[in-house]
Amino acid sequence: MNPITVQDLLDAGKHASLTGSVLSEWAEKGTPKQREYLHGVLVAEHESRLESRRQRLLKAARLPAMKSLTGFDYSNVRFPDDYGSHPLESLDFIDRAQDLVLYGDVGTGKTHMATALVVAACQRGIAAKFFTTSALVMMLRRAKEEGRLDKELASLAKNQLIAIDELGYLPIDTEGARLLFQVIADGYEKRSLIITTNLEFSRWGTVFGDDNMAAAVIDRLVHHGRLLQFRGESYRVKNALMK
Known part of the structure; x- marks a missing residue:
């Protein structure tokens, strides 16, 4: 019998989808060294598949940049009394389909935190997406015009976390506000949202063009959500070349 070559193993591996009974049979036949090798x-193989999934999720997440919470300066962040950085970084809010609203001054780390949480989710095998508010509305409007809005919403629903950045930075027309509301309403108690904004809740009516719609959005977010407040000098201004 000819010895098994590396190519023989590669060819066999292409067709392998091992069952418990096969693993049990061959494990029983093997010596301790062979079982260790198997x-x-x-x-x-398991680690390789996990890494491939992580890379696919990161590529699909639409991230503006790769960010991490390692070394993140929380001094500008005011947490609710029952919450803090440790449960935040554990991503427990995703497991519970809870929401986060990151509110406060420009340049204090809201987008960094939102991006880093999406990255962390993807690295743990959790499907997540990142959008600016304007990009999300534009994508949904285009999908509606092309008759594939339901398909786009179904695709978004496959994610356990959706980050919507810069709410209130640019005006949204009535149609765009309704589309954004649909994403938020569809995710209620099913998946987690992270929303970054520099507007207090009382001014969200100006974003959605309708106080009742804004109230409905806020009602859903506060029910299973937490407000993290960001205060301080802009990081970009503090470290700017132009003084």
Whole structure:
């Protein structure tokens, strides 16, 4: 019998989808060293698949940049009394389909935090997306014009976390406000939202062009959500070349 070559193993691996009964049978046949080798192969294959999934999710997340919460300066952030950086970084809010509103001054880390949380979710195998408010509205409007809005909304619904950045920075027309409301309403108690804004809740009516619609959005967010307040000097101004 000819010895098994590396190519033989690669060819066999292309067709392998191992069942418990097959693994049990061959594990029983093997010597301790062979079982150790087989275990190493299976663990390596599992890690490879996880890494491939992480990379696919990061690519699909529409991230503006790769950010991390490692070394993040929380001195500008005021947390609710029952919350803090440790549960935030554990992503427990995603497991519970809870929401976060990151509100406060420009340049104090809201977008950085939102981006880093999306990155962290993807790295843990959780499907997540990042949008600026204007980009999300534009995408939904285009989908509606092309008759595929339901398909686009169904695609968004596959994500456990959606970050909507810069709410209130640019005006939204009535149609855009309704489309944005639909995303927020559809996600209620099903998935998590992160919204960054420099507008207090009392001014959200100016974003949606309708106080009742804004009230309905806020009602959903506060029910299972937390408000993180950002205060301080803009990081970009503090470190600007132009003084």
